[in-house]
Amino acid sequence: MYCRALKTILPGLLFLACYSSAQAQELGDHRYxxxxxxxxxxxxxxxxxxxxxxxxxxxxxxxxxxxxxxxxxxxxxxxxxxxxxxxxxxxxxxxxxxxxxxxxxxxxxxxxxxxxxxxRVGDASRGKTLFEGKGNCTDCHRVGGVGPRTAPDLSDIGLRRTPANLQLNLVDPQAALLPINRPVRLVTINEEVITGRRLNEDTYSVQLIDSNGQLRSLQKADLASYAISELPSKSPAPFDADEVADVVAYLLTLRGVQ
Ligand code: HEC
Ligand code: HEC
CATH class of the missing domain: 1.10.760.10 (Cytochrome c-like domain)
Structure with a gap:
C-alpha cells in the first residue's frame, strides 16, 4: 500500500524500488x-x-x-x-x-x-473490465464467439482450469505454457512460411492455427523445416496482485454457453 500510494505521486522515481519489492512478494501477494x-x-x-x-x-x-x-x-x-x-x-x-x-x-x-x-479470487466484474481494457486480452483471445482465433478460445476456461493454473498464466506465462500449445514456425517444401500455434501432432502430421486464424493440417513429409518455440507467445499480464485476483475471478465465470 505504502508503495502504491507513493507511486501515484512520483511514478518514474519509485518504479524500481516498488518493482523489486513486488517481485519478492509475488507469491505472498497472490496467494494465501x-x-x-x-x-x-x-x-x-x-x-x-x-x-x-x-x-x-x-x-x-x-x-x-x-x-x-x-x-x-x-x-x-x-x-x-x-x-x-x-x-x-x-x-x-x-x-x-x-x-x-x-x-x-x-x-x-x-x-x-x-x-x-x-x-486469491477478486471481483469478476472488475476483472471483465481489465480483460477487455488494460490487459488487452481480447487482442488475442476469443470469448463467446467474439474475437480472434490465434490464441486459445477462453469461452469455457472456467470449467477447464483451476484458479492456480489461471493465475500462473497471468503471472508467469512461460511456466503455464502447455507443451502442445507451443508457437511453431514451419517452412513447406514449396517455400511457404507458416507461423502459428500447434494444436495437435502425430508421427506424420501436425495441426495448427496459423497467424491468420485458419486451421491447417500439414504432412511432415511436405515440410522443409519445423521449429517449435520454447518461448511463450506473450509477456506476463500488466497487472498488480489485486488486478490478477480480479481477472482470475472473471475467467472462472467463463463456463461456456449458459
Ligand atoms: C448452522 C448451519 C451452518 C453453519 C454452522 C455454517 N453454515 Fe454456511 N451455510 C449454511 C446454509 C443453510 C447455507 C445455504 C444458504 C442458502 O441457501 O443460500 C450456507 C451457505 C454458505 C455459503 C454459500 C453462500 C452461497 O453464495 O452459496 C458459504 C460460503 C458458507 N455457508 C460458508 C460457511 C463457513 C465458512 C462456515 C463456518 C465459518 C459456515 N458456512 C457455517 C449453514 C451453515
Ligand atoms: C499476444 C497475444 C496474447 C495476449 C495479449 C494474451 N494472451 Fe493469453 N494466451 C496467448 C496464447 C498464444 C496462449 C497459448 C499458450 C502460449 O502460447 O503461451 C495463451 C494462453 C492463455 C490461457 C491458457 C489457456 C488454456 O487453455 O489453458 C489463459 C487463461 C490466457 N491466455 C488468458 C489471458 C488473459 C487473461 C490475457 C489478458 C491479461 C491474455 N491471455 C493475453 C496469447 C495471448
Missing part, C-alpha cells in the same frame, strides 16, 4: 499462506463442518471444497457471508477477526487441501 490454510482447517472443523460436512457438500446447492456457491464469487463475498450469515439465519453470522476470516477463506480456496495452493 500455508499457515493460513492450516489455521482455516481448524476453524472449519470447529465452526462449519457441523452443517457443511467434512467435504463441504452437505448444504444443498453449495460445495465449498469445489468452490460451487449460490451467490458468492469473490473472496469479499465469502467474507460477507461468513460475517453476516445467510439464508435468514439458517447459517449464523460469525464474529471472526480479519485473520480468522482470511484463514477460513484460504482453506476453502485451497479446495480443503492443507497442502494445497489457495489463490
Amino acid at each position: 499462506t500455508s499457515e493460513a490454510i492450516q489455521a482455516g482447517l481448524r476453524i472449519y472443523t470447529q465452526e462449519c463442518a457441523l452443517c457443511h460436512g467434512p467435504q463441504g457438500d452437505l448444504v444443498d446447492g453449495v460445495n465449498l471444497r469445489l468452490g460451487q456457491f449460490r451467490n458468492v464469487q469473490s473472496d469479499d463475498d465469502l467474507r460477507a457471508v461468513v460475517s453476516g450469515g445467510a439464508a435468514e439465519g439458517r447459517m449464523p453470522a460469525f464474529d471472526f477477526d480479519a485473520e480468522e476470516l482470511a484463514a477460513v477463506i484460504a482453506y476453502i480456496r485451497a479446495g480443503f487441501d492443507p497442502e494445497g495452493v489457495a489463490v
